Amino acid sequence: MSEVEGTPEGPKIGVDEWVARHGERAGLRGGRLAPLVQQAERLPWWALLAAAVAASALIPFISSSDYVIRVAVNTVLFALLALGLNVVVGWAGLLDLGFIAFYGFGAYSYALLSSDQFDLHFPALAAVAIVIVTSALLGLLLGLPSRRLLGDYLAIVTLFFAQIYVVLATNADRIKLPWNDGPTDFTGGPNGITDIDPISILGYEFTSVRSYLWLSLGVFTVVVVALQFVNESRTGRAWRALREDPLAAELMSMPVNRLKLLAFMFGAATAGLTGAIFASLQLGVFPQNFDLPLLITVYAMVILGGAGSIPGVVIGAITINVSLELLRDPSNARALFYAAIGLGLVALVRPWRRLAVVAGATVAFGIVVYQLADAIRPAWTSGSIEGGRFSELLDGWVVHPVDSTRLGNIGFILLIVALLTLTEVRGIWRTILLVPTLYLAAFVWENRLVTEPSVTRILLLGALLVVLMSWRPQGLLGTSRVEIV
Amino acid sequence: MSAQPEQPDRILELKRISKAFGGLQVIDGLDLHVDQGEIVSVIGPNGAGKTTLFNLITGVYRPDRGEILLDGGSLLGLPPHAITQRGVARTFQTLRLFLNMTVKENVMAAAYGRTKAGVLRSMLRTPSMRREEQEISRLAEEKLAFFGERLMGYRWNQPAYSLSYANRRRLEIARATATGPRVLLLDEPAAGMNPKETQEITELIAQLRTEGGYTILVIEHDMHVVEGISDRVVALDHGIKIAEGSFDAVATDPRVVEAYLGTKAAATK
Numbered sequence: 001m002s003e004v005e006g007t008p009e010g011p012k013i014g015v016d017e018w019v020a021r022h023g024e025r026a027g028l029r030g031g032r033l034a035p036l037v038q039q040a041e042r043l044p045w046w047a048l049l050a051a052a053v054a055a056s057a058l059i060p061f062i063s064s065s066d067y068v069i070r071v072a073v074n075t076v077l078f079a080l081l082a083l084g085l086n087v088v089v090g091w092a093g094l095l096d097l098g099f100i101a102f103y104g105f106g107a108y109s110y111a112l113l114s115s116d117q118f119d120l121h122f123p124a125l126a127a128v129a130i131v132i133v134t135s136a137l138l139g140l141l142l143g144l145p146s147r148r149l150l151g152d153y154l155a156i157v158t159l160f161f162a163q164i165y166v167v168l169a170t171n172a173d174r175i176k177l178p179w180n181d182g183p184t185d186f187t188g189g190p191n192g193i194t195d196i197d198p199i200s201i202l203g204y205e206f207t208s209v210r211s212y213l214w215l216s217l218g219v220f221t222v223v224v225v226a227l228q229f230v231n232e233s234r235t236g237r238a239w240r241a242l243r244e245d246p247l248a249a250e251l252m253s254m255p256v257n258r259l260k261l262l263a264f265m266f267g268a269a270t271a272g273l274t275g276a277i278f279a280s281l282q283l284g285v286f287p288q289n290f291d292l293p294l295l296i297t298v299y300a301m302v303i304l305g306g307a308g309s310i311p312g313v314v315i316g317a318i319t320i321n322v323s324l325e326l327l328r329d330p331s332n333a334r335a336l337f338y339a340a341i342g343l344g345l346v347a348l349v350r351p352w353r354r355l356a357v358v359a360g361a362t363v364a365f366g367i368v369v370y371q372l373a374d375a376i377r378p379a380w381t382s383g384s385i386e387g388g389r390f391s392e393l394l395d396g397w398v399v400h401p402v403d404s405t406r407l408g409n410i411g412f413i414l415l416i417v418a419l420l421t422l423t424e425v426r427g428i429w430r431t432i433l434l435v436p437t438l439y440l441a442a443f444v445w446e447n448r449l450v451t452e453p454s455v456t457r458i459l460l461l462g463a464l465l466v467v468l469m470s471w472r473p474q475g476l477l478g479t480s481r482v483e484i485v
Numbered sequence: 486m487s488a489q490p491e492q493p494d495r496i497l498e499l500k501r502i503s504k505a506f507g508g509l510q511v512i513d514g515l516d517l518h519v520d521q522g523e524i525v526s527v528i529g530p531n532g533a534g535k536t537t538l539f540n541l542i543t544g545v546y547r548p549d550r551g552e553i554l555l556d557g558g559s560l561l562g563l564p565p566h567a568i569t570q571r572g573v574a575r576t577f578q579t580l581r582l583f584l585n586m587t588v589k590e591n592v593m594a595a596a597y598g599r600t601k602a603g604v605l606r607s608m609l610r611t612p613s614m615r616r617e618e619q620e621i622s623r624l625a626e627e628k629l630a631f632f633g634e635r636l637m638g639y640r641w642n643q644p645a646y647s648l649s650y651a652n653r654r655r656l657e658i659a660r661a662t663a664t665g666p667r668v669l670l671l672d673e674p675a676a677g678m679n680p681k682e683t684q685e686i687t688e689l690i691a692q693l694r695t696e697g698g699y700t701i702l703v704i705e706h707d708m709h710v711v712e713g714i715s716d717r718v719v720a721l722d723h724g725i726k727i728a729e730g731s732f733d734a735v736a737t738d739p740r741v742v743e744a745y746l747g748t749k750a751a752a753t754k
Contacts, residue, residue, distance in 0.1 A: 229607055229609075229610050230604055232607075232618075233602060233604070233607035233614065233618070234593075234600050234602060234607070236607075237586070237593055238594060240583065240585075240586055240590075241583045241586065241591075244582075244583035244584060244585055244586060245581050245582075245583060247545070248577070248581035248582070248583065249594070250565045250566050251543055251545070251569060251575060252569065252574070252594065252595040252661070252664055253566050253570050253574075253597050253598025253664045254566055254594070255564070255566045255567075256566070257564075266604075479585070482585060482644070483584075
C-alpha cells in the first residue's frame with residue numbers, strides 16, 4: 001500500500017485531515033436534522049431527561065381531558081417498552097421477537113398477585129418487585145436455550161415463544177391440577193382477569209389517570225437513569241462490543257453468553273415492570289393486549305427513533321403513539337394526509353416552478369374531471385363527502401359517486417398502478433403522470449379510506465415509516481453504522 | 486504437577502496438538518513452546534495451519550488431541566474469554582475491531598476481564614464503580630499512548646471505522662494489550678502495510694517486549710519483519726513443524742525452501 005496523494009479539490013483519503021474532519025462530515029451526513037441533533041447532544045443527558053419529564057408531568061394542568069392524559073400515560077408506557085427492547089436489540093444486537101411476551105407476563109403476574117383470581121392481594125410494591133424479578137428470571141430461561149442462536153434463528157425461536165405466551169394466556173383457564181378436583185382457572189381465558197387492585201404506595205392509592213401519569217413518569221425516570229448508567233459502564237461497552245463482533249468480544253475477555261443472558265434479563269425486567277403498571281392502570285388484562293401488533297409497534301418505535309439511542313427510542317415511541325392517536329379522528333387524518341402529500345411535493349419536486357405547475361395542473365385537472373363526470377353521469381358527483389375541515393373546498397373538485405365503495409376500490413388499484421409506474425418513468429413523463437396520480441390519491445382517500453379509519457391509520461403510519469426510513473435509515477436519533485470498510 | 490526444572494521460564498507450551506476439519510488434518514502432532522520474554526515467529530505458506538494454531542491456543546477451536554499449558558496450567562476446555570483473562574491476548578489477521586465504537590471505547594471494552602463492577606453497582610453508580618471506571622479510562626489512554634501521536638487526542642472519540650488501515654492494526658494491538666496479557670499473539674501485524682509502516686511495526690514489536698514486558702508469538706509473512714524481531718522461528722507446513730531455530734537456520738533449511746518454492750527450486754540451488 002502506498003501513500004495516497006490528495007487532489008487539490010478533494011479530501012486526502014487516508015491522511016490526517018480526513019480523519020480530523022470526521023465530525024464535520026458526520027454532521028453533513030445527518031442532513032437537515034443534524035444541527036438540531038448536535039445542539040441537543042451538547043446538553044447533558046440528565047438535563048434533557050428532567051426537561052422532558054417536567055413538561056410531561058404538566059400535561060394534566062394544561063388539558064383536563066381524560067383522553068389526552070390517557071394518551072400521555074400510554075405513550076410513557078410505550079417509551080418504557082421501547083427502552084427495554086432497546087437494551088436487547090439496540091445495544092446487544094439480539095433480534096428478540098418474544099419481547100412482548102414479557103410485557104404480558106408482567107401484566108398477568110401482577111394481576112394474579114393483586115386480584116380476586118386467587119384471592120391474593122399483595123402490597124403493590126411487593127407485587128411489582130416480584131414481577132420484576134420473575135420477569136427477569138423468565139428472560140433468563142428464554143435466553144438459556146437461545147444464547148447460542150444467531151440472527152434469524154434467534155428471531156424464530158423468540159417469535160415462537162411470544163406466540164406460545166398468547167396461546168397459553170388464552171387457554172390456561174381450565175387446567176387440571178393433580179391436587180384439585182375441578183379444573184383451575186389461571187388466566188381467565190379469553191375473558192382475562194378483571195378487577196385488579198390499583199397500585200398503592202404508602203397508603204396513597206393511584207386511581208385517577210393523572211396519578212398514573214405521574215407514577216409512570218417516575219418509573220420512566222428511574223429506568224432511564226438506570227439504563228444510562230449501565231450503558232456508560234463496562235457492561236454497556238461489552239454489549240455494544242458483542243453487537244459489533246461477538247467473536248472479537250469473546251476473545252477480548254468478555255463472556256459473550258453471560259452478557260447475552262444479562263441483556264435478555266434487562267429487557268424482560270423492564271417489560272415486566274411496564275406490564276404491571278399497565279395492568280393496574282387498565283384494571284384488567286386480556287390475551288389480545290399482548291399480541292403481535294403490539295410487538296410490531298414497539299419495534300417500529302425502536303427502529304424509527306434509532307436503535308441504540310435512549311432519547312431516540314423515546315422520541316420514536318412519542319412519534320408513533322401520538323400519530324396513531326391523531327389518526328383516529330378522520331378530520332385529523334385528512335389534514336395529515338394532505339399535509340404529508342404537500343410536504344412530500346415541496347421536498348421532492350424542484351425547482352419551485354415545476355411545483356407550481358404541478359399544483360396548478362392538479363387543481364385544473366380535478367375541476368375538469370369533476371365537470372366531465374357531472375355531465376356524463378350526475379350520480380358520479382352526487383355522493384356525500386365526509387364533513388370536517390375543508391370538506392366544502394373539496395366539493396366541486398373530487399368526484400364523489402353514490403356508489404363510493406366499488407369505484408373507490410377500483411381507484412385504489414389504479415392508484416397503486418400509477419404509483420408503481422411513477423417510480424419507473426423519468427423526466428417530463430414523471431411530472432405529467434404526477435398530476436393524475438395526485439388526483440387519484442385524493443379520490444381514493446375521500447371515497448374509500450376515510451370510511452375505514454382503523455385501516456387508514458395503519459396505512460398512513462406504514463407510509464410514514466417507509467418515507468422516514470428511506471430518508472434516515474439509522475432512525476431519527478440513531479447513528480448510522482458502518483458494517484464493512 | 487510435574488515442574489520442569491530444566492525450563493523454569495517456559496510460559497506457553499503446546500504438546501502434541503492435533504486438529505482436523507473433517508478429513509483435513511490442519512495441525513498434526515505439533516509441539517511448540519514459548520519462553521518468558523521471547524519473541525517467536527511462526528512462518529509457513531498459506532494453509533500451513535498458522536491461524537488455526539492461534540485459534541487453538543485462544544480456545545476458538547478445541548484440539549482433537551494434545552495439551553496446551555500456560556504457566557503449567559492447562560487451557561483446554563476453557564472458553565476463549567477465560568483464556569484471555571488468564572493472560573493470552575491476540576490480534577486478528579482480518580481486522581476485527583468494534584468498528585462503530587470509538588477508538589478509546591475499543592480499548593476500554595477489552596478491560597472487561599480485569600474489572601469487576603456488576604450491573605447493580607453500575608446502575609447505582611457506587612464510588613467503587615466510578616473509581617474503577619476512571620482506572621479503565623486511564624488504562625485505555627496509557628495503552629493508546631504507546632503508539633505515540635497516532636492514536637491520541639481527538640482520535641479517542643472518533644469511531645474506529647474512521648481510522649486508516651495502519652492505525653486500525655495499531656488499535657488492535659492496543660486493544661489486545663488492554664486485556665492485561667502476558668503472552669501476545671499477533672496474527673500478521675504487517676499485512677497490508679507499506680515499507681515504512683512495516684519498518685515501524687518491526688520496531689514496535691521489539692518495544693512491546695522491552696517496554697511492555699510481553700512475551701510474543703507472531704505469525705508473519707514479511708521475512709524482513711521476521712528477521713528483525715525473532716529470537717526463534719518455527720516453520721509450519723501442512724500442520725507439521727518442518728523447522729525450528731534461528732532465522733538464518735530456518736530460512737536456509739531445505740525443507741522450508743521446498744515448502745515455499747517447491748522441490749525443483751531447491752534442487753537447482
